[in-house]
Amino acid sequence: MRTVGVEEELLLVDPETGEPQALSAAVLARAAQDDADQDVFEKELHNQMLEFATHPQSGMEDLRAEIVRCRKEAARHAEQSGCAVAALATSPLPVSPSVAAGRRYHWMAEQYGIATQEQLVLGCHVHVSVESDDEAVAVVDRIQPWLSVLSALSANSPFWQGKDTLYSSYRSRVWQRWPSAGPTEPFRSAERYHRRVADMVATGVILDEGMIYFDARLSRRYPTVEIRVSDVCLHADTAVLMATLARGLVETAARDWRAGVEPVGHSVSLLRLASWRAARSGLSEELLHPVTMRRMPPETVVRALLCHVEDALADSGDLERARETCAALLHGGGGARVQRELMERTGSLRDVVTECVRHTQS
Template identity: 60%
Template structure:
């Protein structure tokens, strides 16, 4: 069974006002101290998984690669709780929201690479306080990985819709479900890409883009999906960080299903759908605009359809792979729950209506971020 790992970026916020706090350095220092103490106590390396991100108002963690979704859920719950514990040392809380609902002028993280980003991308970099969720799925080779990338393209906007969790920007309702996706796509290499056809062509494109001088290194290839530069995986990057810990587990199961389905098609010599990148950009925009509360473009026809029909098409596409991995019940239940109760974007808007102010929305989201998800997986 293919292994799966998840990276999550969390917003650091004031526990009272809900405003973002530039305390990532203090949070990472607290994590370092805690890991050092664990090392001494256990007599072995303990470590932690937290890293800095582009802005000092956020922190990132990565789960270990696992094959069971219950174990992935436990990893996400664990590291969210650890992030909250270390943030508390710095007088902050963590919130799994993909943009700050409250107005903020974010601070660039220190370091030579981030300074280069600030100079190169100007205001686009300055405004880029967004929190995503990246899913890694193992592949056997770069050739298989590119075969997968070529075949999952039409399905990725549905994942954006599922994860949409960024309706507010600088204190205003954007009318988008995932405004993060729109802010992120201002970067020059972000978004959907053409069919590559082979690993050689993929790597040639990567080299050409880096050699252009617009990008500093291959880590700035911010495609919707790419071969990981560090692991033998494909990395799907279209999702907002999700409010509830159960939703990235659902995403991971669906992404593994997409990867396995695409790999089987590649192995069988089935060609990828020749959908233009222009149409995929429209589908991506529509998914960011609607989330699960408006029309999407159907992955097969690229015509307007309901969220229910788009999700049903996705489930049908990966059904065999889900059955083989034992994830079909989890995915069915997760889709039903989202359609009934809504994703993070709907929850945030409902909270604003009930609570009356965005600070209360952030405080509620911070509490919900570290709520245990044990009851959300069938069979537990």
């Protein structure tokens, strides 16, 4: 059974006004006093962000329990520091983000200017274990067409600087401003993957290998494929779905590789269009089908993803739960729809944020 780990980025907000708060240093100092949390929480690019990482898990129930625990611990440390945490992929309210201290972040601010300043976006990254770099690259090559569906399922960022963007995942559009971000064409071998990464670093446009922001990449630190397309999810169950589907995609791709099945030959241009369509539509409008690259209802596209990974999910015992969670998202809407419905009901972005603080713990 492949292990799975999840990294989530949470927004620090004022519990009364919903405005982002630059208190990550204080929250991390609180977490550092707790022996159980010393290796769980980390700082991020902006002082209004807090990141946590789960330990690798084989069972999705165990993973869910750890995500819930980490969210609760983050909320506790935040409350002690005078703020709250919200699983929102962008701030609905206007904000002037402050870049965290450190040589790396200072270099990024100088190199990329306003693009760095505007990167107060919060994602969910899933790590799935692999046996070798060869297997990892084979997986990365084969999962590309399906990643836009994960983006649509996780969409949780409709608002930006106090306005409705008309997107379901505006975070993903902001993230694309990094020069190394986005989908990739097939690498075909681990040697070619590593050569491409080395060539990109050698340009000096990015600082190091850590700034390889491919939609799916080989982790620098762990023997994993890291899938990076998802918004941070409003609810823990959606985050678990992202991990479940990610593992299903990795296992299916690895089996296809061993069986000699070639990657689907979509160009990066088409993959970028599918990514844009997912960001715009979420689960509310048509998406591009990963195989045909033609517009189809979201129910059809999600069903195609579930069919694609069905054998892998059945073998891991995750198929029925994945089907149920997908059906619930398609029926009730994900984070983007929840935020818009809250806005429609209350007329206040402040109330959207404060209510999402509660959703983060549910």
